[in-house]
Amino acid sequence: AQSVTQLGSHVSVSEGALVLLRCNYSSSVPPYLFWYVQYPNQGLQLLLKYTSAATLVKGINGFEAEFKKSETSFHLTKPSAHMSDAAEYFCALGGNEKLTFGTGTRLTIIP
Amino acid sequence: GAVVSQHPSRVICKSGTSVKIECRSLDFQATTMFWYRQFPKQSLMLMATSNEGSKATYEQGVEKDKFLINHASLTLSTLTVTSAHPEDSSFYICSARDPGLAAYNEQFFGPGTRLTVL
Numbered sequence: 491a492q493s494v495t496q497l498g499s500h501v502s503v504s505e506g507a508l509v510l511l512r513c514n515y516s517s518s519v520p521p522y523l524f525w526y527v528q529y530p531n532q533g534l535q536l537l538l539k540y541t542s543a544a545t546l547v548k549g550i551n552g553f554e555a556e557f558k559k560s561e562t563s564f565h566l567t568k569p570s571a572h573m574s575d576a577a578e579y580f581c582a583l584g585g586n587e588k589l590t591f592g593t594g595t596r597l598t599i600i601p
Numbered sequence: 602g603a604v605v606s607q608h609p610s611r612v613i614c615k616s617g618t619s620v621k622i623e624c625r626s627l628d629f630q631a632t633t634m635f636w637y638r639q640f641p642k643q644s645l646m647l648m649a650t651s652n653e654g655s656k657a658t659y660e661q662g663v664e665k666d667k668f669l670i671n672h673a674s675l676t677l678s679t680l681t682v683t684s685a686h687p688e689d690s691s692f693y694i695c696s697a698r699d700p701g702l703a704a705y706n707e708q709f710f711g712p713g714t715r716l717t718v719l
Contacts, residue, residue, distance in 0.1 A: 522704075522705040522706065522707070524707065526710070531692070531713065531715065532712055532713060533605075533607070533694050533710040533711050533712040533713045534645075534694070534696075534710040535710070536707075536709070539705070539707060541705050541707075580644065580645070584705045584706035584707060585705065585706060586706065587650070587706065588635075588647060588650070588706065589635075589647075589696075589706055589708055591644045591645050592644065593643070593644045594643070594644050596642075
């Protein structure tokens with residue numbers, strides 16, 4: 491069975507601080523993992539993806555994520571938060587016919 | 602990256618009417634498209650998988666007679682909400698899978714359609 495767990499439905503960080511959004515997965519097949527960002531009343535935009543190549547993946551807008559098989563994790567980080575990073579973030583698991591989404595994490599940036 | 606469009610972006614209709622939402626892949630041919638529904642402050646719920654030239658596959662609990670899906674070409678899938686009622690009000694998002702990335706099931710998402718049924 492496929493599942494994705496995002497710890498923390500809401501995360502608040504100060505502008506300029508480290509952003510860490512957590513994602514753990516469970517998969518019976520080799521996982522392909524994605525992070526998407528959603529701004530209000532918009533669709534999902536791909537931030538980055540892991541497709542079994544490098545375990546440290548760099549994405550757009552300064553985000554990166556590290557695939558750790560031993561921890562079944564794919565946490566999203568950004569060294570320095572910007573006001574424009576405020577949005578909803580979804581971790582998703584591919585590798586079969588459907589994408590399995592986490593419940594999402596709303597990121598708030600404190601000025 | 603691949604671009605997926607949706608039309609309309611926002612629609613308001615009266616209870617009992619039908620509404621059609623279009624999803625187009627603009628720069629690639631998508632044999633498979635997906636329709637999602639998203640309630641406020643919640644994650645995406647997959648409604649159905651749309652395959653070009655064949656019947657859509659609906660998720661458990663989704664009424665196929667209420668949510669009609671047609672995927673008549675490699676770049677267009679439509680979702681028709683028939684006899685809409687206020688409880689159908691939601692944000693509907695489509696996505697398309699690039700056949701070249703099918704192994705990963707990477708999907709490209711449209712901007713969404715906000716449906717409000719009065």
